[in-house]
Amino acid sequence: MMAAESQNWVLMVTAQTPTNIAVIKYWGKRDETLILPVNDSISVTLDPTHLCTTTTVAVSPRFHQDRMWLNGKEISLSGGRFQNCLREIRARACDVEDTKKGIKIAKEDWGKLHVHIASFNNFPTAAGLASSAAGFACLAYALGKLMNVKEDESQLSAIARQGSGSACRSLFGGFVKWIMGKEDNGSDSLAVQLADEKHWDDLVIIIAVVSSRQKETSSTSGMRESVETSLLLQHRAKEIVPKRILKMEEAIRNRDFASFSQLTCADSNQFHAVCLDTSPPIFYMNDTSHRIISITEKWNRSEEAPQVAYTFDAGPNAVLIARNRKAATLLIQRLLYYFPPSSDDLDSYIIGDKSIAKDAGINGVLDVEALPPPPEIKDNIPSQKYKGDVSYFICTRPGRGPVLLSDSSQALLNEENGLPK
Amino acid sequence: MMAAESQNWVLMVTAQTPTNIAVIKYWGKRDETLILPVNDSISVTLDPTHLCTTTTVAVSPRFHQDRMWLNGKEISLSGGRFQNCLREIRARACDVEDTKKGIKIAKEDWGKLHVHIASFNNFPTAAGLASSAAGFACLAYALGKLMNVKEDESQLSAIARQGSGSACRSLFGGFVKWIMGKEDNGSDSLAVQLADEKHWDDLVIIIAVVSSRQKETSSTSGMRESVETSLLLQHRAKEIVPKRILKMEEAIRNRDFASFSQLTCADSNQFHAVCLDTSPPIFYMNDTSHRIISITEKWNRSEEAPQVAYTFDAGPNAVLIARNRKAATLLIQRLLYYFPPSSDDLDSYIIGDKSIAKDAGINGVLDVEALPPPPEIKDNIPSQKYKGDVSYFICTRPGRGPVLLSDSSQALLNEENGLPK
Numbered sequence: 001m002m003a004a005e006s007q008n009w010v011l012m013v014t015a016q017t018p019t020n021i022a023v024i025k026y027w028g029k030r031d032e033t034l035i036l037p038v039n040d041s042i043s044v045t046l047d048p049t050h051l052c053t054t055t056t057v058a059v060s061p062r063f064h065q066d067r068m069w070l071n072g073k074e075i076s077l078s079g080g081r082f083q084n085c086l087r088e089i090r091a092r093a094c095d096v097e098d099t100k101k102g103i104k105i106a107k108e109d110w111g112k113l114h115v116h117i118a119s120f121n122n123f124p125t126a127a128g129l130a131s132s133a134a135g136f137a138c139l140a141y142a143l144g145k146l147m148n149v150k151e152d153e154s155q156l157s158a159i160a161r162q163g164s165g166s167a168c169r170s171l172f173g174g175f176v177k178w179i180m181g182k183e184d185n186g187s188d189s190l191a192v193q194l195a196d197e198k199h200w201d202d203l204v205i206i207i208a209v210v211s212s213r214q215k216e217t218s219s220t221s222g223m224r225e226s227v228e229t230s231l232l233l234q235h236r237a238k239e240i241v242p243k244r245i246l247k248m249e250e251a252i253r254n255r256d257f258a259s260f261s262q263l264t265c266a267d268s269n270q271f272h273a274v275c276l277d278t279s280p281p282i283f284y285m286n287d288t289s290h291r292i293i294s295i296t297e298k299w300n301r302s303e304e305a306p307q308v309a310y311t312f313d314a315g316p317n318a319v320l321i322a323r324n325r326k327a328a329t330l331l332i333q334r335l336l337y338y339f340p341p342s343s344d345d346l347d348s349y350i351i352g353d354k355s356i357a358k359d360a361g362i363n364g365v366l367d368v369e370a371l372p373p374p375p376e377i378k379d380n381i382p383s384q385k386y387k388g389d390v391s392y393f394i395c396t397r398p399g400r401g402p403v404l405l406s407d408s409s410q411a412l413l414n415e416e417n418g419l420p421k
Numbered sequence: 422m423m424a425a426e427s428q429n430w431v432l433m434v435t436a437q438t439p440t441n442i443a444v445i446k447y448w449g450k451r452d453e454t455l456i457l458p459v460n461d462s463i464s465v466t467l468d469p470t471h472l473c474t475t476t477t478v479a480v481s482p483r484f485h486q487d488r489m490w491l492n493g494k495e496i497s498l499s500g501g502r503f504q505n506c507l508r509e510i511r512a513r514a515c516d517v518e519d520t521k522k523g524i525k526i527a528k529e530d531w532g533k534l535h536v537h538i539a540s541f542n543n544f545p546t547a548a549g550l551a552s553s554a555a556g557f558a559c560l561a562y563a564l565g566k567l568m569n570v571k572e573d574e575s576q577l578s579a580i581a582r583q584g585s586g587s588a589c590r591s592l593f594g595g596f597v598k599w600i601m602g603k604e605d606n607g608s609d610s611l612a613v614q615l616a617d618e619k620h621w622d623d624l625v626i627i628i629a630v631v632s633s634r635q636k637e638t639s640s641t642s643g644m645r646e647s648v649e650t651s652l653l654l655q656h657r658a659k660e661i662v663p664k665r666i667l668k669m670e671e672a673i674r675n676r677d678f679a680s681f682s683q684l685t686c687a688d689s690n691q692f693h694a695v696c697l698d699t700s701p702p703i704f705y706m707n708d709t710s711h712r713i714i715s716i717t718e719k720w721n722r723s724e725e726a727p728q729v730a731y732t733f734d735a736g737p738n739a740v741l742i743a744r745n746r747k748a749a750t751l752l753i754q755r756l757l758y759y760f761p762p763s764s765d766d767l768d769s770y771i772i773g774d775k776s777i778a779k780d781a782g783i784n785g786v787l788d789v790e791a792l793p794p795p796p797e798i799k800d801n802i803p804s805q806k807y808k809g810d811v812s813y814f815i816c817t818r819p820g821r822g823p824v825l826l827s828d829s830s831q832a833l834l835n836e837e838n839g840l841p842k
Binding site: 231232235236239240262265266269270272273274276277278279280281283286287290293294297301 | 652653683686691699711722
């Protein structure tokens, strides 16, 4: 039983978890409830400084029900995905003692206690930047810490997976593989770290958040429709991806950017090909996405070796991975040349690590206007510009995995009442 | 030897050949020179009244070299594709006698005589409407007639094929299958008619010629790159298309529009999926193409049975096949609702069979402006319009195969000197 001076205590934990971008894509479940994929996938974890979810989980005998707030707004926890995560973590809860506060929670008490959860993304949820991946990873990680769960990150990843498949890859920094597993119960479908973020710290990532008028198919229903109707999906999952996974692991191990780039681009395109082969077809990329691909392909082909890889998730945003800082400055120049800001406010047009643009000599809109056409486009072709087609750019890099935030000022819930601050 | 009163005679033949649109797509060659495909394909021949090539071929002892004019402009015949067609037809030439003109050409003389060729498309060449298919079919057909070639249309199709693969399907009206064949020399890679144009004369075809700022990859280089780099192409060609061909033949035989529509749309999408799986990826469809697909998919799903099929070739233009005239009037209303003309000139915005628009109650731009939103879109979603995104619509239907034009006023070359009129 709970041993505490009063029933007024609130115990809480705050964690921060990164988002991730797949370079070998996850598309298609073999089990919809447990979220078991039809193939392995590999991702790069993005620096949480620029893109992350912060989650505070609190427990108190005063709470009458499980509640959750996302970006300050209460949302329902009744969905199966939340319930699965909560149930799995509770089942692994252990004794917790906070001597300072005089709180003692026995393993068996967790089933009777309710939790409050507050989650916040440091980037727009609607931007299509895998907010649910970071969100469920953070939920599983924070609840695991709160409930003194002894399982390691890989085992926690199998729980986060049941919230959102790609969430399992956000339990680690650097380069991460989600092993599809073989078991029907999903126990071996989990993430492992291939290399940490220091292994290949040359890489620079620029995300183009693309303006879109189209409402996109959710990835959940999209991948269900692909599994049901695409005649190419199973061939991809069984024959193509297994070989690509081995090649990608080798490319990452050897920091072989040429292979990494070739595999990343080809796999992104193949994932979108499967979407197009779905009935009715799913279009996530739009004309702006296509243009960004053409610009990077043309540049790569004009150089001796690829300078940048591109990958697109279930939306039109481009995630561009430059081989190093020099390539990133050349990339941002090209991007700004074709997609100049539609207002004078460059500061809100290039967010994240602003030093890349500074290194590229871009300090204001006049610098953007002065950019010459990239040398790879022939002089006789007047190159079009596409002002307004990109909402903004985020400059970032590969980053670390989840961390606990011990500074209570960073908690999203009030220490006294467990409600959002 | 040639027996003629003088060396001043000119003998000529004029033919008209339709274009065609594949409903099971040809994409990928197993032999680049002979133009042998990696899979069978099936097409619908389009009514030559609205889309066709007219070609006049002439022979005269006065001609010093083979020459050709396309749409009034002289073009080079030095390309391998023209040379292959000319050589193959000449090899099959027979004795020709024109008693009226007093001309006698012996079989063996054809090798020494030069030809003049004039070809004209009754639609814009640049519109991406398979002008080379109609062109090479017309060349093979007209030369075959001029040189008294005894081979039937299927055998002529194998010659037209060496000019442009899809040209072989333009040797017949109605529904046509290009059998890929097995022989290394290509002798069994030819077209056969599945059913003539009267077999299923309910169908109405509306082509949306889509405005595009992008220069497209030629289908020749595009399919070469797909064969070399797409990991999905061989699976499609070997495992998927053979089954689809059988189903499509059955659908055409039974005039089963539901199956025809499902197969046509799925195969168009899969062809574009393979293009996207190519490295670098090939994008033929643009946002407007995607929108047209969404509009037709949404409408089809709101009805008990599909009303329209869509298919896209190597460009952004949509070819829409409506199940009957009633469906076609409902389709043109939807298309005009979303894509109103950007000028008041409706007459040049809807070309071809203008009676479809009339039946739909569209007699002018005011009728277009008065169109209500289609019932399948929910009232609460304000539907966007895309003025200017479609250049024009062509209303047509399945049509007949090649014909000779005996009226000399329709010849494109002057009877006296064999030069363009």
